Amino acid sequence: xxxxxxxxxxxxxxxxxxxxxxxxxxxxxxxxxxxxxxxxxxxxxxxxxxxxxxxxxxxxxxxxxxxxxxxxxxxxxxxxxxxxxxxxxxxxxxxxxxxxxxxxxxxxxxxxxxxxxxxxxxxxxxxxxxxxxxxxxxxxxxxxxxxxxxxxxxxx
Numbered sequence: 001x002x003x004x005x006x007x008x009x010x011x012x013x014x015x016x017x018x019x020x021x022x023x024x025x026x027x028x029x030x031x032x033x034x035x036x037x038x039x040x041x042x043x044x045x046x047x048x049x050x051x052x053x054x055x056x057x058x059x060x061x062x063x064x065x066x067x068x069x070x071x072x073x074x075x076x077x078x079x080x081x082x083x084x085x086x087x088x089x090x091x092x093x094x095x096x097x098x099x100x101x102x103x104x105x106x107x108x109x110x111x112x113x114x115x116x117x118x119x120x121x122x123x124x125x126x127x128x129x130x131x132x133x134x135x136x137x138x139x140x141x142x143x144x145x146x147x148x149x150x151x152x153x154x155x156x
Contacts, residue, residue, distance in 0.1 A: 023129040030072045030123055038129040043136055057136065062143045064136065075127070077135065078118035079143045080111075087155045095153050099146065106142050115155070117146050 023038055032055050039047055039057070047057040055066035067076040084092065089110070096108045096115070106119045119139055121127065150156045 024126055025128075026126045027072050027123050030068055030075070030127060032066070032068055035066060035068070035075070035132065038127075038132050039136075040129075040133045043133065059140060060144075062140060062147065064139055064143065066136075073123055075121040075123060075132075076118060077121070077139045078116055079139075080114045080116045081147065081150065081156060082114050084110075084113065084115060084155060087153075092155065095150075095155065099149060103142070106139070106146075108146065115150065117143055 025034055025038070032049055032053055036044065036047060036049060036055055042059075043057050046059050047055060050056045050065075057064045057066070062079060064077055064079050067078070068074075069076070087095075092110055092115070096110060099108045106117055108115065108117045110116075119135070119142075121132070121135055147156065
């Protein structure tokens with residue numbers, strides 16, 4: 001019986017820890033600093049607030065920017081790639097249009113000398129840490145597959 005109780009306690013601690021990490025922010029409380037505080041350890045260990053006041057997270061060579069609009073209605077997550085001299089603007093537009101027609105909830109576009117991949121989170125009603133961290137995880141996965149797509153198409 002003691003072993004069963006000890007095992008139950010050991011299994012309960014991680015679950016309690018997981019639930020204790022959940023945090024919610026009302027729209028008025030959403031700031032770059034507050035979002036930084038909501039990050040899971042994997043992300044916070046690889047994050048900083050850049051010179052523009054945006055949250056920047058870099059993992060495995062992919063950097064994701066997190067930007068809060070002035071009205072705090074949207075959180076913009078985006079990443080970008082440069083050095084695209086290998087590809088014409090026409091071909092790049094065709095490739096980006098193909099990507100956009102196959103994917104939902106992210107948009108890829110060309111801006112100046114960059115290719116940008118972006119996604120928005122609506123903050124109506126606030127945001128919680130689970131949704132925020134899962135969205136970051138998801139955008140890293142999409143960014144990785146987008147980078148692979150660009151490499152396969154000999155753009156990067």
